[in-house]
Amino acid sequence: MDYMIGVDIGTTSVKTVLYDTAGKMQGYSNNLYPLYQDVPDMAEEDPDEIFSAIIDGMTTVMRKADLKNGTLHGVSFSAAMHSLILLDDDHKPLTRAITWADNRAVKYADELRENGVGKQLYEKTGTPIHPMTPLSKLIWLRNEQPDLFNQARWFVGIKEYVIYKLFGVLQEDYSIANATGLFNIFSMDWDDQALEVAGITRDQLPKLVDTTDQITGMKTDYAGVIGIDPQTPFIMGASDGPLANLGVNAIDPGVVAVTIGTSGAVRVVTDKPKIDPKGRVFCYYLSKDHWVVGGPVNNGGIVFRWVRDQLFAPEKLTAEQMQIDSYDLLTEIAAKIPAGSDGLIFHPFLGGERAPIWDANARGSFFGLTRTHSRAHMVRAALEGIVYNLYTVMLALEEVVGKPSSIQATGGFARSALWRQMLADIFEQDVTIPESPEGTALGAATLGMYALGMIDDLSAVKNFIGVANVHHPNPETFPAYRALVPIYIRLSRQLQSEYKNIADYQRKYVHKSDKK
Amino acid sequence: MDYMIGVDIGTTSVKTVLYDTAGKMQGYSNNLYPLYQDVPDMAEEDPDEIFSAIIDGMTTVMRKADLKNGTLHGVSFSAAMHSLILLDDDHKPLTRAITWADNRAVKYADELRENGVGKQLYEKTGTPIHPMTPLSKLIWLRNEQPDLFNQARWFVGIKEYVIYKLFGVLQEDYSIANATGLFNIFSMDWDDQALEVAGITRDQLPKLVDTTDQITGMKTDYAGVIGIDPQTPFIMGASDGPLANLGVNAIDPGVVAVTIGTSGAVRVVTDKPKIDPKGRVFCYYLSKDHWVVGGPVNNGGIVFRWVRDQLFAPEKLTAEQMQIDSYDLLTEIAAKIPAGSDGLIFHPFLGGERAPIWDANARGSFFGLTRTHSRAHMVRAALEGIVYNLYTVMLALEEVVGKPSSIQATGGFARSALWRQMLADIFEQDVTIPESPEGTALGAATLGMYALGMIDDLSAVKNFIGVANVHHPNPETFPAYRALVPIYIRLSRQLQSEYKNIADYQRKYVHKSDKK
Ligand SMILES: Nc1ncnc2c1ncn2[C@@H]1O[C@H](COP(=O)(O)OP(=O)(O)OP(=O)(O)O)[C@@H](O)[C@H]1O
Ligand SMILES: Nc1ncnc2c1ncn2[C@@H]1O[C@H](COP(=O)(O)OP(=O)(O)O)[C@@H](O)[C@H]1O
CATH class of the missing domain: 3.30.420.40 (ATPase, nucleotide binding domain)
Incomplete structure (x- = not known):
């Protein structure tokens, strides 16, 4: 060997x-x-x-x-x-x-x-x-x-x-x-x-x-x-x-890598450097004829962690006592709520945001609350909101590199079947979860083999990774998401005018020592 | 007798x-x-x-x-x-x-x-x-x-x-x-x-x-x-x-009656009918030379009930087991959070809203979320948001009848010392809670005595009501509330453009049978 x-x-x-x-x-x-x-x-x-x-x-x-x-x-x-x-x-x-x-x-x-x-x-x-x-x-x-x-x-x-x-x-x-x-x-x-x-x-x-x-x-x-x-x-x-794109075999045109770990990203490979007139996406070199265009987001799984720790603290304890994964318990709760969370929309900008809005002052919000909304709606809305945000990055990318053809997805979120399916439904794309857990290290190793002539082409990576899961978009969810995403996007713009004000307030009045 | x-x-x-x-x-x-x-x-x-x-x-x-x-x-x-x-x-x-x-x-x-x-x-x-x-x-x-x-x-x-x-x-x-x-x-x-x-x-x-x-x-x-x-x-x-104004002795000019029961209202008496050029407040007859100008709000204590039932269901059970009032337990949780909820702002429009925005499509929202916000922030933000909303009604009233001089407050909210103090702090007014529990019936009886010549003047009501509590505004809270109220108000306006869209969505996609 x-x-x-x-x-x-x-x-x-x-x-x-x-x-x-x-x-x-x-x-x-x-x-x-x-x-x-x-x-x-x-x-x-x-x-x-x-x-x-x-x-x-x-x-x-x-x-x-x-x-x-x-x-x-x-x-x-x-x-x-x-x-x-x-x-x-x-x-x-x-x-x-x-x-x-x-x-x-x-x-x-x-x-x-x-x-x-x-x-x-x-x-x-x-x-x-x-x-x-x-x-x-x-x-x-x-x-x-x-x-x-x-x-x-x-x-x-x-x-x-x-x-x-x-x-x-x-x-x-x-x-x-x-x-x-x-x-x-x-x-x-x-x-x-x-x-x-x-x-x-x-x-x-x-x-x-x-x-x-x-x-x-x-x-x-x-x-x-x-x-x-x-x-x-x-x-x-x-x-x-x-290298993460390479390591999940998202190097062919149109194949989009979506990662939702603690943070998240949407990235796609092109053969030439490309620039977004609106400055929302990066363009980074991988190797000759391979450039990666994409957007990094701050608010990935860390937002789900916040929902669990802050909004579902009692259930987290229950999960511990049951010796089951608390994220799994929350995912089950979210699964009982219909797609679209009965019109509850969450902007996940708890930690400011990079792509697509590039606003360090951005903050999170729930919008559309009625008396019929419960915490179960909130957890589903949070999972959906994280994906809506990545989808808006995808829309920015589309303007630069064209329509995607499929998605290779990775990160801790992939442990949840519900969340994976949401990605397929909101993006309206087939989603594949590769089996290899360390995509970035595999990308590095693949690039190394290529550099040493052990493989002819970076696309050899497809032989290195297995397939853990495949999800097809469910058309029944389309009406809900197609109705809500435009509201989500318009609200992002509306709210932007107050992000600086609330962030200034928080910097001034929230005691540093209280910050966790 | x-x-x-x-x-x-x-x-x-x-x-x-x-x-x-x-x-x-x-x-x-x-x-x-x-x-x-x-x-x-x-x-x-x-x-x-x-x-x-x-x-x-x-x-x-x-x-x-x-x-x-x-x-x-x-x-x-x-x-x-x-x-x-x-x-x-x-x-x-x-x-x-x-x-x-x-x-x-x-x-x-x-x-x-x-x-x-x-x-x-x-x-x-x-x-x-x-x-x-x-x-x-x-x-x-x-x-x-x-x-x-x-x-x-x-x-x-x-x-x-x-x-x-x-x-x-x-x-x-x-x-x-x-x-x-x-x-x-x-x-x-x-x-x-x-x-x-x-x-x-x-x-x-x-x-x-x-x-x-x-x-x-x-x-x-x-x-x-x-x-x-x-x-x-x-x-x-x-x-x-x-009659509620009369029954709480809020009939002198500048004395404002604030009620937070299931719903809420802000009302003040004038001697002549007055109209708001912006159509936000009512003007109703009480008796010769007494007109009541004010605004009714849908979202009073019913919003606190929603917070308790939906966001604090586990704690509600705890309170039951402890045989204490669940609202008291939540109030204690809210009291641990500083005024201004560390920059979390809640619009309480869970049931559409009457005054001051008169928009049946209005919906609730949380804005300003960071990872340091907890459910405890949410309950405090909800209590504050209900009061911010009443305060905006007060601002509309001020344009019609001038500055208030003090507040007589009633309703289930008055069982909470924290909430009463919030009212004083946000309105920057002294707040008195009358002792008589049935202000409206007392108002009716007082009007009856006046009609029958048993009293000379409606202001005799002041001898009928005791004082349960008095709260003076705490200047330490002013910077927080003075910074946040303008953001609250500007956001109300920003969000208004999407209320109809989200309400239409909810009418279309939320199954009636799911509605509670
Ligand atoms: N201990 C408490 N602390 C804080 N708020 C309380 C407490 N008890 C009740 N409330 C609030 O008071 C509300 C009920 O108010 P009230 O008893 O005046 O209701 P109501 O008579 O049905 O109202 P309305 O006059 O609007 O019809 C509850 O929804 C809750 O928000
Ligand atoms: N069982 C699960 N179901 C859904 N999401 C999960 C699960 N386990 C972890 N996650 C999510 O994955 C995130 C961690 O992602 P991961 O890729 O492991 O982190 P990192 O980016 O730090 O390497 C967590 O914050 C959580 O949101």
Whole structure:
């Protein structure tokens, strides 16, 4: 047997997965690290804690698998987008890794949106203007921590930092670079205007390489710890969104990947970079002729968790006592309510929202309440609202890349048959749930095999994934959803005028200490 | 001792109260009758069941009190507004009493609002255009049940029917007449245009009399049953809203009566009829120089009941097991949340709304949800939302009659200290809760004493009522409420554009049988 390792550096853990050349998982390690949220809107990680977790993960997998010499062909990386680390002259971190979830640059992102520069940059970088991007974070740091900013010799992301520590080489793949907001997707190079707006120069950034680029020559002490041949090729890999599409076999035109985990996303592959005139969707590089266009949403399964914890606390206890999954119990309650929740509409923006409205001040709402509505209606409306929101992202995507033909769906939501069927019914599309649980790591491994010539084409991934479930849309639900979605969309627009006001109120009057 | 009886003919029961001349309750009977709701939007009562209940109530009170001859000076009536009964040539009912809660004339009320005729009529009648009014019901019956309509010789309300049965005299007091939508408050007579729009003539209506008008000569068989001297004077009395103001001593300028029972109202007395250019408030006659301007709201305590029954069903059971009042338990939960519910705003329009938005399609909503909001926030937001709504009625009233100076508050809500304090805080006014539990019956008895010359002035009522509670506004809450009320109001306007759409959806897709 021959093998490939996919490493998925996520927000709360790194997943290290050993695959055989049939795409079967042969080893697995999940190594956690803390997310630091010392002040409001902060979301940082310690790059050295991540580095240790990666070493631990690889070590665990390698020791356990005990592979024959020469059978491990390579290691390929996925990493979360948008992280920023400031390094000094010696490549030592001056900051922690500021993650995508960090919102402290909100003021500067707003400015870019308002003064029109954001639109100019988006149209070249394919990266929506948002506090999550390194572009916004650089402006924020330059303005609010100038000493720190001026001390920095290098500006990198977590993957670049890890590669540097392993190989002593500072380079960045197009896909990760793409998501910084500093990379021009048409010239495939750092964008001069973006660099100027950020206040940095080209020579403060890593060298750009393709996602299929290989590196060898790992430092021998690390190789020794892990138990890996130091000549094993490492493939740069890409960022997690594009690799997730690959890992669920959503790389053919029209095949849409929908994820509802804690957050969510809708993404589709095109062969050329595409821009949304309204700036609602991103366009990120995966590999030559593969670009991923899509929208990330904050409010996925985390909203269902809120419904369970806050609106169904007593039932959650009941489920615990019954030793059944509390989400399953809630799903059963929701299933008793008809499609459309008897006209109760939920906007799921509990945590602000990225795509499609890109409004960090957005808030959740229930609309249409009558005395016949119960909490059971609320849980169903919440599940529907999460899907309506993803559907509006799909509608934005359609304007850019055309009609979808089918959906590959993943994430924790897929444990609920009701929720999967809702996705099919609201999108009016066939929905397939792939069997492989670690799509992003599989995407990384597949890209690695492609880079090494072990497969001819990325579409080989279809042989790697099984099918867990298939759902066809139920036409009986169409009248309800077709009537409610337009109301949902018009309301989103109506409510937008008050999001800033209520968010300002909450920032001013809600005591920080009360925040959970 | 000398005595007076106040009879309050309500929507679900008649309350018969015996007062001494110090305004102290000396006897009481509450006699129920059913509300018929055979089809959606119907709300009817059987006039003869009401008549029997009144006879039963008076009999109970008289037999129990066993008064000395000549000490009962009179009986005075309050009745719910807007009821309509069709009578034949022999004064026999052709219909049940169609109550204020009946919404079947909605189409015709909408038409009046839309074609501008409604506004013309409102400006003369002081009665908002709404399906509740006899005006709307007459148009509805003429169009949808022409045979029945044409058979009718007389169009009366419940009080006129009762008086006719007791005395053989068909007459209607200005106050009840005022609320039909057919009465011109400036000419103090039926309005020709309104009669024409309704499609009836002046001679199909009872004779108009003042609210202080006396009748004697009760049919002796009824007098015998009740045990009352047939020469006892009966005072016509007024409708329940105006008499409630009197009964809580809210008759001086600036003193506002706020009621939160199942529904709610905000009302204030002026010395001249006043009209709201925006048509949001009613103006009803009480007595010479006393007009009551105000707004009725559908969504009072019934919304708190919904929160309890639907959102807090488990806690309701807990309260039952603890043998404590479930509303008290919920109030305690709400009290733990800061004023302003951490920026969660609730529009209480679960049952459509009358004042101030007059939109039967209005629906409830929660706005501003974040992941830190819990059900405890929802219950507090609901209590606050009910008060915000009443406050917006107050703002409309202010435009018509000027700033309030203090509040007299009544209704089931007054059992909650938290809710009473909220009223003081949101209105920024001192709130007094009178001790007398049956304000409307006391108002009727007071008007009766005034009519009989037993008191010189209606303001004598102040000696009749005690004070149960006083609340002063707490300035610490002002910043929260002053920030949120404007958002609440702007949202009301924003959401209005979708009320009809969601209500149409609910009418079309929610199965009638599912309605509770
Ligand atoms: N302990 C309590 N705390 C708070 N609110 C209460 C309490 N008890 C009752 N209520 C509220 O009072 C409402 C009932 O009010 P009330 O008893 O005045 O009703 P009603 O006479 O049917 O009303 P209406 O006068 O509108 O017909 C309930 O729906 C509830 O909201
Ligand atoms: N049995 C279930 N039924 C429905 N939804 C579920 C179930 N279990 C988990 N979920 C949803 O999945 C979410 C977690 O998704 P997951 O993909 O595991 O998270 P992450 O994005 O953090 O990797 C939960 O917040 C919940 O909404």
